[in-house]
Amino acid sequence: MARQGVTKPVLPITLTFSVTNHCQSKCKTCNIWKIYPRKQQDPAGELNLDEIEAIFRSMGPIYFFNLSGGEPFLRRDLPDIVELALDYLKPRIIHSPTNAIATNRVIDGTRKILENIRRRGLTTPLTVKPSIDGVGALHDEIRGVPGNWEKLLATIEGLKELEKEFPNFHLELGTVVSNFNKHRLGEIEDFVHSLGVQSYRNEIAEQREEFVNIGDPITPTGEEYAELMKGFAGKIRQSMGAKRPLARMTESLRLVYYELAARIVKENRQVIPCYAGISNVHLTPYGDLWPCCVLGYARPLGNLRSVDYNFPAVWHSASAAAVRDFIRNNGCACPLANQAYSNIMCHLPSLCKAGMNMLSC
Numbered sequence: 001m002a003r004q005g006v007t008k009p010v011l012p013i014t015l016t017f018s019v020t021n022h023c024q025s026k027c028k029t030c031n032i033w034k035i036y037p038r039k040q041q042d043p044a045g046e047l048n049l050d051e052i053e054a055i056f057r058s059m060g061p062i063y064f065f066n067l068s069g070g071e072p073f074l075r076r077d078l079p080d081i082v083e084l085a086l087d088y089l090k091p092r093i094i095h096s097p098t099n100a101i102a103t104n105r106v107i108d109g110t111r112k113i114l115e116n117i118r119r120r121g122l123t124t125p126l127t128v129k130p131s132i133d134g135v136g137a138l139h140d141e142i143r144g145v146p147g148n149w150e151k152l153l154a155t156i157e158g159l160k161e162l163e164k165e166f167p168n169f170h171l172e173l174g175t176v177v178s179n180f181n182k183h184r185l186g187e188i189e190d191f192v193h194s195l196g197v198q199s200y201r202n203e204i205a206e207q208r209e210e211f212v213n214i215g216d217p218i219t220p221t222g223e224e225y226a227e228l229m230k231g232f233a234g235k236i237r238q239s240m241g242a243k244r245p246l247a248r249m250t251e252s253l254r255l256v257y258y259e260l261a262a263r264i265v266k267e268n269r270q271v272i273p274c275y276a277g278i279s280n281v282h283l284t285p286y287g288d289l290w291p292c293c294v295l296g297y298a299r300p301l302g303n304l305r306s307v308d309y310n311f312p313a314v315w316h317s318a319s320a321a322a323v324r325d326f327i328r329n330n331g332c333a334c335p336l337a338n339q340a341y342s343n344i345m346c347h348l349p350s351l352c353k354a355g356m357n358m359l360s361c
Contacts, residue, residue, distance in 0.1 A: 002278050003328055008316050014064040014280040014342055015089065016293070018210070019081060020046060021285055023070040025099045026144025027133075029178050029218045030211040032070065033144075046285040049080055054309035055283070056088035065091035066338060068293075070285075072096050073105050079112035086120060093125050097174065100130040100155035101148055107158040114166045127199070129172040130155055134181050135191050142180050156195060173197050177228065178205035182220045185228055201254055202232070203337040204261055209296030222266020229258040252357035253341055256350050261335035269333045272347045277301060277324050279342040281315070289314050291323050294334045299323045 002009035021036040047055070065085050072078055073096075085091055094113070098106050110128050117124050130152055133142040139149045159171045173192050177185060185202070192200045204225050205218040220228070233255050263271045277291030281301070284290065287309075289301040301323055302314035314320060326332070344350040 003273060003275060003324070005321070005325065005328070009278045009324075011060055011315075012062060012279055012281045013345075014066060014338065015059070015062050015091075015283060016066040016068050016280065016338060017081075017283045018068040018070060018285055018293075019072050019075050019078065020070040022074050023099065024074070024101045024145060025071070025148070027176075028142050028144065028180055029176055029205045029213065029216075031213050031216075032211055035212055036070065047287055049077060049084070051287065051305070051309060052081055053084050053088070055287075055304055055311060056084050058309055058311040059089060061090045063092050065089055065094045067094070067096035068282075069097075071099050071101070073098055073102055073109050076105075078109050079116060082113045083116050086116065086122070086124070091124065093127070095127045095129065097129045097131060098155070099143065099145075099148070100152040101145060103151050103155045103158060106130075106155050107162070110159065110162060110169070114162065114169055117168065118166070123168045125168050125170060126166075127170040127172050128159055129174045129201075130159070132173050132175055132188060132192065133178075134184060135187050138181060138184060142178070156197070160195075160197075170199060171197055172199035172201065174200070175202040176205050177202050177220060177225065178218045179220055180218070182224060182228060186231065189232065199250060201250075201337075204265060204335055206294065206334060206336065208294045208336075209298050210290075210293035219265065222262050222264075225265055226262035229262055233258055248358055252354045253344060255357045256344050256354045257337060257340050260340060260344070260350070261337070264333055264335045267333075270330050272343055272350055274327055274332075274339065275343055275346050276327055276336075276339050277320065279346060280339050289320075291327060292334075292336055292339050294336050295323070295327075295332060299326060 307313040
């Protein structure tokens, strides 16, 4: 009803918070590092902890808290940000990607977050997802940082040790499938499985406002991606039965996502209804609210600093309603993974497919 404009949207299911735009990587699929160079150590303009607390207090509970960037672990106060989320947002799942370059900071930061969760007597699942876009030299070439591969391996080993100590911690690896690695996906996948990592996913490289890469030739065709996903999905089905319940559930959803993503890229339309700006919302380091990171700067909902950090004031504003109308009227189409999973949850036929995937393993 909210998507049709009949009622005001309730609180989002998922909050993605880009805690910083700074990043040490120089990825071929993302230009954010050109706009926010790491040498600018002063995070001028980024939300501080007091501002973040005011925003979280005004929001209330959500289900999924997704950290993002830039590189999230470059913020030394990342564990403090998660603490504020635990206090006010009370998420049921917390997730963060990482480029895995600052190995010690990633491992130490993850440990602090887990200790904070444990100290509260909670068992909230935390997933940290290092990026792996190639094996060996290919990874360094795509990520633009010599030596990133060795740091990635060290980070993975350190995070695997945390899995032994914290039952609620889940290590996941993720690949951005682009024109730079589309012919090497099998090699990457085989390597990931050789590490014994329970959860591995990929998403297609996208042109996003957030990444300042509109017009860059990075995205495989829908036909190419669909063909790649056939083999990928087959391996997932073979291994699902031996995985833990949470991994089985997420893998079941991913099987549906891979099929939808290929169709969206191929057909350039919303294959199922998109609930961006309703089920999900994206918070930038500077207090802007976006429906998603793909529309980003082009279609913002509003800025929280301008309304004294009052989330409902932006969430229920006329500008936010106009953006939702744009999305509902098929003004855009993309395979953004974070949003697609929520769309699947809101689309009964797709949700049933995911359920059947889980039951059939």
